[in-house]
Amino acid sequence: MDMKVAKKLGLKERYTLMTRDLAWDTTYQPMDKVFPQTAYEGIKIHDWDKWEDPFRLTMDAYWKYQAEKERKLYAILDGFNQNNGHLSVTDARYMNVLKLFLGSTPPLELMAARGFSMMGRHMQGAGPRVACQMQAVDEYRHFQTQIHSISNYNKYYNGMDEFAHQQSRMWYLSDGKSFFDDAITAGPFEFMVAIGFAFEYVLTNILFVPFISGAAYNGDMAAMTVGFSAQSDEARHMTLGLECIKFMLEQDPDNLPIVQRWIDKWTWRGTRKLASVGMMMDYMLPKRIMSFKEAWEMYVEENGGALFKDLARYGITIPKCFGQTIEEKEHVTHQSWIGFYMKPQATPFHTWIPTPDEMDWLSEKYPNTFDKYYRPVLEYLDAQEKAGNRFDNKTAPMNCQVCVSTIKFNEPGDPMEMCFRESTYQGEKFHFCSDHCQEIFDNEPEKYIQTFISSHQVLQGNCEPDGTDVNAADFKPGQNMLDYWKLDKRALGDFNGSEDQKNFAAWREQATKN
Amino acid sequence: MSHLKTLAPYEVKSRDAVENYKGKQLLYINWERHRMFSRPFVLALPPETPFSVIVDQYMTDCFSYHPDWKQIDWNTVVWQNGNTPFTPDRNKSLKENGIGHKDLIRFRTPGLDGIAGTGY
Numbered sequence: 058m059d060m061k062v063a064k065k066l067g068l069k070e071r072y073t074l075m076t077r078d079l080a081w082d083t084t085y086q087p088m089d090k091v092f093p094q095t096a097y098e099g100i101k102i103h104d105w106d107k108w109e110d111p112f113r114l115t116m117d118a119y120w121k122y123q124a125e126k127e128r129k130l131y132a133i134l135d136g137f138n139q140n141n142g143h144l145s146v147t148d149a150r151y152m153n154v155l156k157l158f159l160g161s162t163p164p165l166e167l168m169a170a171r172g173f174s175m176m177g178r179h180m181q182g183a184g185p186r187v188a189c190q191m192q193a194v195d196e197y198r199h200f201q202t203q204i205h206s207i208s209n210y211n212k213y214y215n216g217m218d219e220f221a222h223q224q225s226r227m228w229y230l231s232d233g234k235s236f237f238d239d240a241i242t243a244g245p246f247e248f249m250v251a252i253g254f255a256f257e258y259v260l261t262n263i264l265f266v267p268f269i270s271g272a273a274y275n276g277d278m279a280a281m282t283v284g285f286s287a288q289s290d291e292a293r294h295m296t297l298g299l300e301c302i303k304f305m306l307e308q309d310p311d312n313l314p315i316v317q318r319w320i321d322k323w324t325w326r327g328t329r330k331l332a333s334v335g336m337m338m339d340y341m342l343p344k345r346i347m348s349f350k351e352a353w354e355m356y357v358e359e360n361g362g363a364l365f366k367d368l369a370r371y372g373i374t375i376p377k378c379f380g381q382t383i384e385e386k387e388h389v390t391h392q393s394w395i396g397f398y399m400k401p402q403a404t405p406f407h408t409w410i411p412t413p414d415e416m417d418w419l420s421e422k423y424p425n426t427f428d429k430y431y432r433p434v435l436e437y438l439d440a441q442e443k444a445g446n447r448f449d450n451k452t453a454p455m456n457c458q459v460c461v462s463t464i465k466f467n468e469p470g471d472p473m474e475m476c477f478r479e480s481t482y483q484g485e486k487f488h489f490c491s492d493h494c495q496e497i498f499d500n501e502p503e504k505y506i507q508t509f510i511s512s513h514q515v516l517q518g519n520c521e522p523d524g525t526d527v528n529a530a531d532f533k534p535g536q537n538m539l540d541y542w543k544l545d546k547r548a549l550g551d552f553n554g555s556e557d558q559k560n561f562a563a564w565r566e567q568a569t570k571n
Numbered sequence: 572m573s574h575l576k577t578l579a580p581y582e583v584k585s586r587d588a589v590e591n592y593k594g595k596q597l598l599y600i601n602w603e604r605h606r607m608f609s610r611p612f613v614l615a616l617p618p619e620t621p622f623s624v625i626v627d628q629y630m631t632d633c634f635s636y637h638p639d640w641k642q643i644d645w646n647t648v649v650w651q652n653g654n655t656p657f658t659p660d661r662n663k664s665l666k667e668n669g670i671g672h673k674d675l676i677r678f679r680t681p682g683l684d685g686i687a688g689t690g691y
């Protein structure tokens with residue numbers, strides 16, 4: 058008897074059968090009711106089948122690859138942890154990079170997971186739906202593995218344990234939170250431009266450089282491996298973001314102005330979000346990889362510039378903010394570090410003044426700005442600290458209504474002056490850090506009048522530890538911020554004299570001496 | 572014109588409307604060319620607060636860490652409310668000085684440009 062052996066399917070056929078073939082048009086309910094979000098943003102799609110699947114990956118293959126990555130990753134993490142890997146990092150200041158990263162990044166990976174899960178539901182075409190579902194799982198994986206790699210450090214160093222509580226409460230985490238809240242409350246196409254394109258494509262390398270290369274340079278095998286493991290997913294994410302842009306632009310000429318406005322908006326929002334990442338590169342990594350300025354030139358000006366040249370054939374122009382980001386690349390990291398340095402009682406990580414060697418490195422990397430605008434201030438603050446008068450600014454900052462950065466950036470063209478912008482909406486004033494944030498507000502004021510600005514919320518009495526009687530006669534808002542934030546007192550203050558510094562020195566001595 | 576697109580009617584209130592401050596209003600203060608501080612800082616105060624309290628208490632508390640603070644010649648200080656020049660009367664209240672909710676008071680101290688002239 059002849060056996061009928063089914064022919065092994067080719068990759069393309071397999072992909073079709075396992076994705077698009079599994080989708081159907083609904084008949085009990087009209088498609089526009091099943092997919093209520095695809096039309097309201099004004100993006101016109103005529104034929105979902107024209108979507109090119111940039112990555113022909115089926116779910117079963119996906120699980121197989123990812124499981125393999127996880128096995129390798131956790132083997133390395135285990136080895137690192139068992140061998141007291143934390144003592145092999147360059148110096149204990151490095152732990153503060155991890156603390157800042159832990160508060161700011163894994164929670165946003167989780168938001169990305171949520172966002173892409175929503176895209177996996179609301180994108181009408183089967184191709185993008187499958188790709189978004191996979192990305193949702195990737196982002197969830199990034200969230201978990203980042204926390205796992207840092208959890209080992211949490212056994213030894215202060216200030217890491219309450220990052221989840223702090224995410225929606227701490228003043229300096231509001232910018233990232235607002236970034237994702239803005240994206241996820243937009244429609245599916247704007248979300249794809251915001252996260253899939255502007256963040257994943259244009260700006261993602263700036264985030265990975267300090268994290269992966271910074272970890273590698275500073276002896277943190279655990280974080281480095283997590284970074285590489287995540288980065289291997291990024292190629293897929295970038296392609297998805299870019300494909301989505303091209304798809305929208307090819308489907309209807311009316312989509313162009315909408316897409317352009319989103320690109321302008323999200324490139325700027327992403328740029329603002331990355332100021333603190335740049336600060337890690339220039340000030341926090343004990344062993345530097347490259348300056349933020351150099352990274353910006355390589356990844357954003359060159360690579361991003363080439364990308365926008367490529368998109369010019371669709372009518373897309375370079376984001377409006379590009380010129381300003383180029384001017385600011387010589388300033389923002391210094392402005393941000395001074396901003397954190399002045400608040401030793403309000404972050405779960407330590408700050409410090411760079412050593413003389415490190416200042417020389419900054420002078421060399423920032424020949425136009427460091428010596429002129431920033432070195433004298435840092436040297437002054439250093440002298441004050443040594444005289445027992447360390448800077449501790451107690452006032453609550455003013456923030457931009459859109460990006461929620463503290464107002465600290467200079468007026469374009471004049472590094473001596475603070476940049477202020479304001480709009481009035483329904484009789485109320487709103488303040489911004491820049492022209493670009495003001496324009497974002499003016500385009501959708503209804504959205505940004507709801508911004509959560511930590512200093513304002515404190516003054517309204519909304520930031521109190523559980524059990525506070527806000528109606529008591531002697532109630533004064535904001536008296537118990539450390540408890541509200543759950544800030545570990547050992548994690549506060551200057552790095553010099555911190556428990557982390559002492560413990561690291563003592564443990565390393567034990568590990569390396571008889 | 573707003574570009575906001577929604578699936579349903581969308582009515583929201585400002586999170587920082589003056590009613591949320593129980594009789595107080597927000598005030599931002601910035602010392603121009605002295606960016607070392609929590610930059611402009613924000614206060615919530617009753618509109619009856621005398622302007623002198625702003626200078627003698629809040630500004631002094633914050634800015635006296637800066638070596639320029641003692642050097643200020645108050646007769647030469649140039650004041651702005653937002654972008655509009657104005658001359659505050661120390662003995663009058665915020666309200667009488669025309670200072671409303673979320674106004675930004677900027678003051679410039681000619682000749683004082685921060686640590687080593689850096690604007691910080």
Ligand SMILES: [Fe+2]
Pocket residue numbers: 166169195196199287
């Ligand atoms: Fe991710």
Ligand SMILES: [Fe+2]
Pocket residue numbers: 257290291294
């Ligand atoms: Fe990603």
Ligand SMILES: [Zn+2]
Pocket residue numbers: 329457458459460461462489490491494
């Ligand atoms: Zn802004």
